[in-house]
Amino acid sequence: MQARRHRAAAMVSGEENNRVLKVYNGMTPEQRRRAELFSQSSDYRRIQLVLKQIAAEFEQATIEKQTDLAKAIALKHQAEMTEAKRLYDAKP
Amino acid sequence: MFFLVVAQPNVLIAQEPNVSATTSQELGSKPPDHPVTEDQLRTYFAVCHVSAVSRQLTHEKLESQRQRLPPWYPQSVWDEIEDAVDKIDMPMLALPIYRKYMSEADAKMLIELFASPQGQELVENSSKLPCKHSTPV
Numbered sequence: 001m002q003a004r005r006h007r008a009a010a011m012v013s014g015e016e017n018n019r020v021l022k023v024y025n026g027m028t029p030e031q032r033r034r035a036e037l038f039s040q041s042s043d044y045r046r047i048q049l050v051l052k053q054i055a056a057e058f059e060q061a062t063i064e065k066q067t068d069l070a071k072a073i074a075l076k077h078q079a080e081m082t083e084a085k086r087l088y089d090a091k092p
Numbered sequence: 093m094f095f096l097v098v099a100q101p102n103v104l105i106a107q108e109p110n111v112s113a114t115t116s117q118e119l120g121s122k123p124p125d126h127p128v129t130e131d132q133l134r135t136y137f138a139v140c141h142v143s144a145v146s147r148q149l150t151h152e153k154l155e156s157q158r159q160r161l162p163p164w165y166p167q168s169v170w171d172e173i174e175d176a177v178d179k180i181d182m183p184m185l186a187l188p189i190y191r192k193y194m195s196e197a198d199a200k201m202l203i204e205l206f207a208s209p210q211g212q213e214l215v216e217n218s219s220k221l222p223c224k225h226s227t228p229v
Contacts, residue, residue, distance in 0.1 A: 020206075032208060036208065039214075054189055054190060061186070065180055073176060081169060084166050085164045
């Protein structure tokens with residue numbers, strides 16, 4: 001599973017890098033200049049607040065999603081887990 | 093019994109550079125008339141490497157938690173949980189939240205910024221920061 005995950009991560013990373021290049025190569029010189037100015041504008045604090053709020057809500061949503069998944073899987077395997085624990089506890 | 097961990101990427105907040113006054117919605121104001129689209133958000137996540145960073149951090153934490161499972165805990169169950177966590181569609185999960193605050197115009201500017209070499213440098217630097225969010229489930 002670990003190796004499969006690493007392969008997937010590498011693949012995703014390659015796809016993302018291609019996407020970055022595709023976006024950047026599709027930008028006109030004016031868009032590139034605008035992006036540079038955008039990063040130096042005075043509205044930094046305001047966008048930070050917005051992004052922090054988004055991050056906080058996204059974190060909560062992720063926690064809830066993971067919790068739901070874990071609970072559903074645990075429920076599905078409840079009998080198996082109970083048996084595994086019983087067998088372990090029964091060992092001398 | 094379960095101690096899953098959520099690892100949120102710092103790229104969402106830590107490295108965001110300056111943004112012009114025309115690009116963000118005020119906190120607490122109504123949602124934008126033209127909110128960020130799914131395609132834009134997927135592109136934004138891609139150029140910020142959000143999913144990749146998040147996945148890496150999550151699995152580092154999950155591995156740490158796995159080592160603390162009780163000895164009787166079935167590995168197959170844990171693997172299934174990890175696999176399910178792996179398959180979470182992060183942009184789709186985030187979309188309703190982003191649509192509350194981010195307009196299409198916001199997203200366009202942010203994507204262009206983070207696709208630039210300067211923006212990629214910011215993303216790279218921020219992704220080296222340690223993740224602070226770890227939550228028992």
